[in-house]
Amino acid sequence: MSDERQVAMENELNLNEQMMQRIEKLKTLQEEGRDPFDVYKVNVDFDSKQIKDNFEEFEGKEVTLAGRLMSKRGQGKVVFADILDKSDRIQLFVKIDNVGEDKLNDFKSFNIGDFVWVKGEVFKTKMGEVSVKVREFELISKSIRPLPEKFHGLKDPDLRYRHREVDMIMNPGVREKIAKRSAIISGIRSFLTDRGFMEVETPTLSPIAGGAAARPFITHHNSLNIDMYLRIATELYLKRCIVAGFDKVFEIGKNFRNEGIDQTHNPEFTCIELYEAFADYNDMMEIAENMVAYVCEKVNGTTKVMYKGNEIDFAPPWNRVTMADAVKDACGVDFMAMTSDEEAREVAKKHNVEMKKDLSLCTRGELLNTFFEEFAEEKLIQPTFILDYPVEVSPLTKKKRGNEMLTERFEGFVCGKELCNAYSELNDPIVQRERFQQQAKERELGDDEAYMLDEEFMHALEVGMPPTGGLGIGIDRLIMFLTESYSIRDVIIFPTMKPVNK
Incomplete structure (x- = not known):
């Protein structure tokens, strides 16, 4: 078995294992009566770009947002996370003092790719990043299939175009x-x-x-x-x-x-x-x-x-150029000076121009068009x-x-x-x-x-x-x-x- 095939199989096994773990999490939530797929609607006041572009207007105000969880950092009493909505990413600040221990543990259990709804206050961290100090949140949809690995992303062209929704995420x-x-x-x-x-x-x-x-x-x-x-x-x-x-x-x-x-x-x-x-x-x-x-x-x-x-x-x-002049400038052949189809065919033979049909049936106009495509078109920047x-x-x-x-x-x-x-x-x-x-x-x-x-x-x-x-x-x-x-x-x-x- 080739090394590439071995790696592909290992990746597939790892993916299947991660998906099974996520499905088990979903089953647990459903057994506890907290099925994220039972959420039909949430109220969203603003999007990330509005808040980040107009921080002075939003600073200290309570907002509601919803988006896809893209990252989580921290495992103690504070978790930083990023969500992606229709416009941009924004940082979430989830602290035990604001949400309680049980809810913080809930948030920690969420998977990258899950959709969450949050309510909180807009502020700026010491590092100068516009963030939302979360006071309430809810898991509103579960991602069963993991997103591509953070640092490598989705790079294979075939996979990118085939799974375009992931490419855009x-x-x-x-x-x-x-x-x-x-x-x-x-x-x-x-x-x-x-x-x-x-x-x-x-x-x-x-x-x-x-x-x-x-x-x-x-x-x-x-x-x-x-x-x-x-x-x-x-x-x-x-x-x-x-x-x-x-x-x-x-x-x-x-x-x-x-x-x-x-x-x-x-x-x-x-x-x-x-x-x-x-x-x-x-x-x-x-x-x-x-x-x-x-x-x-x-x-x-x-x-x-x-x-x-x-x-x-x-x-x-x-720029405005006639086709005949473009051909003349590109290869020196002046079709406007020709007087017959036969003359054009002889020139085509000398330039080894290939036609879709028998050259003996081609007219001067057809050959002019072919010469343009062959010699002039690519020079028009x-x-x-x-x-x-x-x-x-x-x-x-x-x-x-x-x-x-x-x-x-x-x-x-x-x-x-x-x-x-x-x-x-x-x-x-x-x-x-x-x-x-x-x-x-x-x-x-x-x-x-x-x-x-x-x-x-x-x-x-x-x-x-x-x-x-x-x-x-x-x-x-x-x-x-x-x-x-x-x-x-x-x-x-x-x-x-x-x-x-x-």
Whole structure:
């Protein structure tokens, strides 16, 4: 047996022994009529952070608190302890003179991880630590499973993400990121509602997986006896809201894509998509850069963050570079000077560029996009809008004014990663149907991420949609940048994990 396996078995045996000891304590309490699980409610006046941040206001006053017992020190007539509530940790001072001998012994018997309610007076110790001089307390819930060892904590990445609740108990920085995530999403909502946008909710289950190029999750509806898809984007339903006459709409919600998991991808992720009638992609650029700067300053106090050793400044205006110029700057290839698809293919051969399909079937626009992803994308460190994507990779976008090969589409990049995507939305139903039909051919050639034809959406477009600008932002990635997190799992409260038995 390996040493690691031996240690794991010993740890498991030790854990089982500790759990049995805790269960025996619980049984004793229950036999004495003091079952902590019979407590349904306690009154809590304040939280730890309120008291610590406003000590002068609370000094000498009686408060009631409740939280998880995180540490105990002292075995004589005085016990010091820390409890953790929703906001912070605070020290408890439990003295025999204040609670009596029997109650002090009760407190000493509590386990780390138990929940306790306390009432006492706020004061500051000789060491200057804000504390509560406990006069009353009650055990209000029992922890059967011990928390990780105090000094080593929960460090194994798989265990941290799998048992996220323990990760957040033991690692305050994780709790802070999740709290900041809430503040970022709240900031996005306030920014948009202040600009007159209306929040809507669209279906998560749909008979068509539309609005993006991605592989969907498929399920089956028994009553209707049809296959349905978890949405890969909210785009098509939101555009139908624009058709309905709502000029400014947005949705913050989950999308699902049956694809790989890595540092910047999770199968279930959160996006904000917004659409504004009578606007174009220039308006979307203005919204994107100002919204990100707004929420960054709201949660961090500045528009600047550090990310992977780079100081990133989200203050507007962001850099604006066409895709063709970005490629030319990165590798010297000028796609705008080319006159044919064949010329582009020859250049691709020289650069050993790999394509998803046979090179002989690739167009100049498809190769331009591939060259950008291969040579230019990773060099975009400061917030940058890459403008004017090829028609072939932008089936829902209007053609660029003055250039039939390109579209009025941009993507925003930070530190070499895509943050947002936006269009001057295609509203010509005849051209849109042609684009969908071309995508259908791509699917036949083996591209299972090509767009599906959505007849319900086409019906809406045929009713008539005004000129419209649309924008989508990956909220998880935005939170990664604003909290200096290098894995998307660090900013998702419960990331997707393979079951232990698999």
